[in-house]
Amino acid sequence: MRLLENNIQSYDFYIEKENMREEIVKGLSAPVKTISSKYLYDHRGSELFEMITELEEYYPTRTEMKIFNEKIQEITMAVGDVHTLIEYGSGSSNKIKALLHNFASLKEYVPIDISRDFLFQSSLELAMQFPHITIKAVCGDYTGPLTLPLEAKGKKVIFFPGSTIGNFEPVEVRNFLMKSAKLLDEGDGFLIGVDMKKDSEILEKAYDDGKGITAAFNLNLLTRMNRELGANFNEEQFEHLAYYNKEKGRIEMHLESQCDQRVNIGDHEFSFREGETIHTENSYKYSIDQFQTLAMECGFEPSKVWTDDEEKFSVHYLKK
Ligand SMILES: C[S@@+](CC[C@H](N)C(=O)[O-])C[C@H]1O[C@@H](n2cnc3c(N)ncnc32)[C@H](O)[C@@H]1O
Incomplete structure (x- = not known):
């Protein structure tokens, strides 16, 4: 204290970098690549979230x-x-x-x-x-x-x-x-x-705004992994994707690979097909x-x- x-x-x-690395490597090694939404919030992520709240x-x-x-x-x-x-x-x-x-x-x-x-x-x-x-x-x-x-x-x-x-x-x-x-x-x-x-149209707009702030918030996760985990994501080769999954009653946010590519986090290599995504957030509606x-x-x-x-x-x- x-x-x-x-x-x-x-x-x-605070979550140590090693724990963050371990959790992210595990998530990217799964059949459906997933990273917990808690990692969206570094300092820049929190700033971007504040900007989202004003959209x-x-x-x-x-x-x-x-x-x-x-x-x-x-x-x-x-x-x-x-x-x-x-x-x-x-x-x-x-x-x-x-x-x-x-x-x-x-x-x-x-x-x-x-x-x-x-x-x-x-x-x-x-x-x-x-x-x-x-x-x-x-x-x-x-x-x-x-x-x-x-x-x-x-x-x-x-x-x-x-x-x-x-x-x-x-x-x-x-x-x-x-x-x-x-x-x-x-x-x-x-x-x-x-x-x-x-209505899914209202929901989808809320998570994919015209100014691209939510996209920047989502893509900032790649910048964070590059800076904190020594990863080599090319932010320009991924795009923000948000849609309402009606069956599950949730908005899903993803980062979609724009081409076939390989990315490293330290000694770990991950391959992405064009169109493959990293699932970064769910937002269930009740x-x-x-x-x-x-x-x-x-x-x-x-x-x-x-x-x-x-x-x-x-x-x-x-x-x-
Ligand atoms: C959607 S924002 C909401 C912020 C604020 N409470 C509001 O209503 O505008 C989520 C907040 O929870 C924090 N957060 C997300 N996952 C967390 C976790 N697993 N443990 C602690 N804080 C977390 C984020 O840093 C962020 O400040």
């Missing part, structure tokens, strides 16, 4: 913020007297900034993110803005074995906005929700933003019933749900 300011501590469980086509951020703004009183009532707020995938912490003024009883905020510099920078800004709250910034992979620096007093609420829950596979999402339920005590809560099923049923199966009781008028996005409050 390091003390960064009077009211901020940092905990570092016209990317409705989730502004729709979720609109729900928070319009329903803040009901949300505050549902959450009640929270002592500790834990946020998964906090990124810029912009959404919590909008909510913190309303959680008068809050004593500690525990943001968790894999993008280290981005996390510590946004936590510092927050610490200055909210000097009465202790901030315990945890850098690490929330799917891994993290030990959280939690005080055993008062009500705990997990905050997981941005529909990042959609990145989990059906089996993973259950394990993750059950693991989250174990962190909580009876009466604690989970406030989570979940993107909803809708109806309200589907998500509430899932939550109930994982140890939560759905308490409240809010949506926008067009039912594009949902915010659920679940009780342990």
Whole structure:
């Protein structure tokens, strides 16, 4: 633990390069080449994601913020007297900034993110803005074995906005929700933003914008592997691909090889056929019933749900 300011501590469980290399080599050696979406978020990836949130086509951020703004009183009532707020995938912490003024009883905020510099920078800004709250910034992979620096007093609420829950596979999402339920005590809560099923045209535009920012976000993964793992991907020989897989109810993002080629990561060589892809992200979409049923199966009781008028996005409050 390091003390960064009077009211901020940092905990570092950063993924070592060797572990990242091992996981990526394994994913690229599989019959369908796949890399976990968590590797999209180096510092540049986080910056590009912030740019995505401001795009016209990317409705989730502004729709979720609109729900928070319009329903803040009901949300505050549902959450009640929270002592500790834990946020998964906090990124810029912009959404919590909008909510913190309303959680008068809050004593500690525990943001968790894999993008280290981005996390510590946004936590510092927050610490200055909210000097009465202790901030315990945890850098690490929330799917891994993290030990959280939690005080055993008062009500705990997990905050997981941005529909990042959609990145989990059906089996993973259950394990993750059950693991989250174990962190909580009876009466604690989970406030989570979940993107909803809708017209595939709206979805596909949100993940393949006209300015090419989402493409740059996806392709940045190749740049990151070149820089951090000594790989030799030619970014110009891959293209961003995003489409809605209706059967699976998910947006898929891929990097598509534009020719037959070979690429090295250290001693490992990978061959790509023209048109072959690296699957880099899934974003599952849920109806309200589907998500509430899932939550109930994982140890939560759905308490409240809010949506926008067009039912594009949902915010659920679940009780342990
Ligand atoms: C889709 S963005 C959402 C950011 C922000 N919460 C929002 O709603 O705009 C996902 C965030 O989760 C973080 N993240 C993704 N996978 C992660 C993992 N396995 N462990 C920790 N953080 C992760 C990313 O760095 C990023 O900040």
